[in-house]
Amino acid sequence: MTEPETSPAVQALAARENAAERQRRSRSSRDEARAIAAMAPNPDNYRVPKMPRNIKGLRIWMAKAHDEYSGNVTGQRRVSPIELMEMRRSMTAVLETYKISALVRQARAAIRQAEATERLADALSSMEHGGAAVALLARLREMPGETRPLPFRRLTPVPKSTGEGA
Numbered sequence: 001m002t003e004p005e006t007s008p009a010v011q012a013l014a015a016r017e018n019a020a021e022r023q024r025r026s027r028s029s030r031d032e033a034r035a036i037a038a039m040a041p042n043p044d045n046y047r048v049p050k051m052p053r054n055i056k057g058l059r060i061w062m063a064k065a066h067d068e069y070s071g072n073v074t075g076q077r078r079v080s081p082i083e084l085m086e087m088r089r090s091m092t093a094v095l096e097t098y099k100i101s102a103l104v105r106q107a108r109a110a111i112r113q114a115e116a117t118e119r120l121a122d123a124l125s126s127m128e129h130g131g132a133a134v135a136l137l138a139r140l141r142e143m144p145g146e147t148r149p150l151p152f153r154r155l156t157p158v159p160k161s162t163g164e165g166a
Helices: 008-039 055-070 081-129 131-142
Strands: none
Touching: 008 081, 055 081, 081 131
């Protein structure tokens, strides 16, 4: 028995599938080699220095780590990609705490500013309108429930001058 002849389209499809399989094997072996190289210990037992606790020190620490990773200083890579990635994550976590504490300080300063402005407004209103107005304002602020603004005073238009006198 002889094998049935296959059409050129089926042969081309089989050739494409074989090429794709070769490519998958090549990528797999390349990725495995990279993973082995990334996990290999440093040849001269280089140890990453302790992480500093201030922002300036963190920036210097990260710059030195990147130099050791790229081999700019010694000519060979002393920090693995995984170590560098972990250093970046650690630095980001520390910087996030600095960012959060700065936002908290800003919020507290805004609250202090609002309280000071309110005290200043109270003092000015007591000077301008007297103690009864201040007492009314304090009572209105302490009222429970939804507050509404006080009705404004209607201003009467100033009469037009006739040009006489003055």
